[in-house]
Amino acid sequence: xxxxxxxxxxxxxxxxxxxxxxxxxxxxxxxxxxxxxxxxxxxxxxxxxxxxxxxxxxxxxxxxxxxxxxxxxxxxxxxxxxxxxxxxxxxxxxxxxxxxxxxxxxxxxxxxxxxxxxxxxxxxxxxxxxxxxxxxxxxxxxxxxxxxxxxxxxxxxxxxxxxxxxxxxxxxxxxxxxxxxxxxxxxxxxxxxxxxxxxxxxxxxxxxxxxxxxxxxxxxxxxxxxxxxxxxxxxxxxxxxxxxxxxxxxxxxxxxxxxxxxxxxxxxxxxxxxxxxxxxxxxxxxxxxxxxxx
Numbered sequence: 001x002x003x004x005x006x007x008x009x010x011x012x013x014x015x016x017x018x019x020x021x022x023x024x025x026x027x028x029x030x031x032x033x034x035x036x037x038x039x040x041x042x043x044x045x046x047x048x049x050x051x052x053x054x055x056x057x058x059x060x061x062x063x064x065x066x067x068x069x070x071x072x073x074x075x076x077x078x079x080x081x082x083x084x085x086x087x088x089x090x091x092x093x094x095x096x097x098x099x100x101x102x103x104x105x106x107x108x109x110x111x112x113x114x115x116x117x118x119x120x121x122x123x124x125x126x127x128x129x130x131x132x133x134x135x136x137x138x139x140x141x142x143x144x145x146x147x148x149x150x151x152x153x154x155x156x157x158x159x160x161x162x163x164x165x166x167x168x169x170x171x172x173x174x175x176x177x178x179x180x181x182x183x184x185x186x187x188x189x190x191x192x193x194x195x196x197x198x199x200x201x202x203x204x205x206x207x208x209x210x211x212x213x214x215x216x217x218x219x220x221x222x223x224x225x226x227x228x229x230x231x232x233x234x235x236x237x238x239x240x241x242x243x244x245x246x247x248x249x250x251x252x253x254x255x256x257x258x259x260x261x262x263x264x265x266x267x268x269x270x271x272x273x274x275x276x277x278x279x280x281x282x283x284x285x286x287x288x289x290x291x292x293x294x
Contacts, residue, residue, distance in 0.1 A: 024072030025284030026167035031077040033058035047133040055126040058177040067277035093119040100135040169244040180255035193221040197231035197249035203239025204246040
């Protein structure tokens with residue numbers, strides 16, 4: 001089982017940037033949910049076994065997009081797991097029921113994500129299984145946010161700023177995967193192959209989303225747009241088309257490339273990785289005038 005425990009919380013254990021020899025595309029990729037290095041304090045405080053904890057991972061998504069740097073675009077990936085800290089949330093979206101002490105007034109305790117148990121520090125993994133055997137302290141949350149959340153977003157912002165400075169515009173591709181059935185609580189529908197989320201057009205120019213949809217559909221994939229996933233914090237926060245920064249969330253059906261029960265790779269993963277590299281190359285060549293539109 002590909003699940004590594006670590007007590008090393010130094011910055012090189014927090015994230016990794018796969019950088020091209022020379023960036024030739026105005027694209028930055030981010031994989032926030034594919035981390036597999038499980039801190040010892042999470043394993044010690046969880047009521048779940050490591051395999052069950054992994055059900056919240058976007059399994060192998062970092063591998064699916066790891067050829068992008070060879071096509072001229074950097075890839076940022078979180079090495080810590082989503083079950084420990086979710087960087088695709090506001091910094092402080094926390095469920096007060098999870099904590100032994102009162103939360104500061106600035107904490108967002110009422111978001112739909114908190115209500116679903118999927119705040120910055122999640123209460124549950126897939127299918128609503130409770131993660132913790134005890135209440136946490138706010139100091140623990142603050143420590144995780146300081147050590148993991150802020151370095152991740154600082155790195156992402158730096159990549160975006162560098163790209164925009166070099167090319168005049170930047171496309172952020174936020175890379176995710178989804179269950180093949182029932183991605184949202186109570187939803188038992190079969191998922192499409194891909195979901196493209198651009199916050200209903202507010203986070204990304206239609207030229208990019210249209211190009212992604214056409215490219216995938218031409219290869220026989222079933223593609224949905226903004227349903228059931230319109231984009232998370234990264235898409236909403238960084239997607240500023242009028243400022244020349246566009247953000248597109250890509251969700252991939254896990255059944256295409258992995259066994260969802262055993263969390264093992266299928267042979268098609270390598271083919272999918274090559275296709276995603278070609279897709280990144282295609283999106284990176286959308287007219288810069290469209291990307292930089294003000």
